[in-house]
Amino acid sequence: MALRMKNIAVRKAAAVLVEDVDFTVDPGRLVAIIGPNGAGKTSLLRAGIGLEDHRGSVSVDGADWASLSPTERARKISYLPQKRPLAWPLKVRDIVALGRFAYGAAPRSLAGTDARAVDAAIASCSLEPFADRAADTLSGGEEARLHCARAFAAETPYILADEPATSLDPYHQRQVMKLFKGYTERGGGAAVVLHDMGLAAHYADDLLVLKQGRVVAEGPTASTLTADLIEDVYGVKARVTDDGVTVLP
């Protein structure tokens, strides 16, 4: 039982974006994918769920990804894209209800399991006060929680999230990471792209470190995240202690 990506490679024209990456997300684990801009983090996630042409294979709990229909896929993995456009000012509850799309649910006429899943997701992300507000009136922190709630409403065993905490203040970054931590504690497996190594050090069980499309390190966060690794990957000096990561000037 796991989400497994094997030998994933993504090319665009002559550029190699991802090269032979093996990657596993186990249930109950929070994996942080880190690496500098252009390391291939987004391409890896997009390829993993079939949004990007790629070589390699993906399996979810033993099922070959290529053999699954779009609906079956959506019931296995929720995906939070890095860019989160909002074409129409739908209500918060209706956006969360989009998480139930693969179950045939339509926003504003939810019933049974769908209604319960949406209510639970709204509650778990503390969105009750905003449930009937237009989504384009939310603050950045509220909006980040909204997209988490949509992913949780799908009740998938795995979530792939591309920079869910970027451009949030430290308080809201922690709020969002706590939501993912709660999700993995309930048995879900999550892979989260992060730029903040302090967040990775604090919340991730495992790390996958990418540089120029290749894996340069992976393993449990405590033993993988070292000052040498950070210098090698990002070209900056850092101090790694039990309290977190400090990037030195």
Add this chain to the structure above:
Amino acid sequence: MSRDLRLSLTLLTMSLAAFFAAILLGPTPLSPVRALAGLFGQGPSGDNTVIQLIRAPRAVAAFLTGGSLALAGAALQGLLRNPLAEPGVLGVTASSIFGATLVIYFGVASAGPAVPIAAVAGALAATALISVAAIRLRSVATLILFGIGLSSFIGALMSLLLSLAPTPFTLMEMVNWTFGSVANRSWQDIALAAPFMAAGGALVLLARRGYTALTLGEDAAAAAGLDLQKHRLLTVLGTGLLTGASVSLAGGIGFVGIVAPHIVRPLTGHDPGASLAPSFLAGGLLLTLADIAIRLLPGTAELRLGVLAALIGAPVFVLISLRRRGGL
């Protein structure tokens, strides 16, 4: 009763009232009782003829044309995630008119369903082109510019065709198409267009949940379980059929596809999927009312429906684009 159903029932009631007004009003004054009797063939034969063969088909043609164009507009707006997308703005109507006039030019217009088929083919060619462009062009603003370019190009082809018209009569007939009107439409005209409208309507209604999912962009929609290619195909075919059939029935009528969904959207929680059926009803209602207004305006020459629709619709288009948050 859900709010969406209540909205649709309200619009349906208003549409029926508008239909009744359309058969009641006209150059021959009729009382409501006489109009109703004429509608069901129970009045004097003169009344029956006026109602059954002139006013009723005209009102139905206006309603179906407005409804189909509004439905096509709502679907394109859902697919392209932009309230300014519409068959007219994107060049689909122009392409469809070109298809129809081509048939008139070659003098085969009287051959059964030749005009509807040519109009639908022209519309489908344009929607297919736009959907291919939509995949390549990430910016909807660029896509609308693409539509304007397409309209201009087809406008040039139209001018070429008009300048080559073999007889003054053919020229007049072709020019009439471009204006847009539902005057003198027969039940046969409606019967030729209606199947295409029904098929197109069914296709975009099948795609309606996808428009809601696309609210969060293509990546999120695909990951949520939407088959993007199948969905795009349904929309292209559906809007092509709807627009082509409307053009074959009424010629070129613009902006209903923008105005009707714009009115309906806030009443359906801005859900593009839920706004389809109410948009159809609102579009039909708007064009039925516009056609009544045309018939009531004083003057010897009747104002064309397409002209009135553009006179009202174009300023609304500009207003929507000015008030839109975050640009195009």
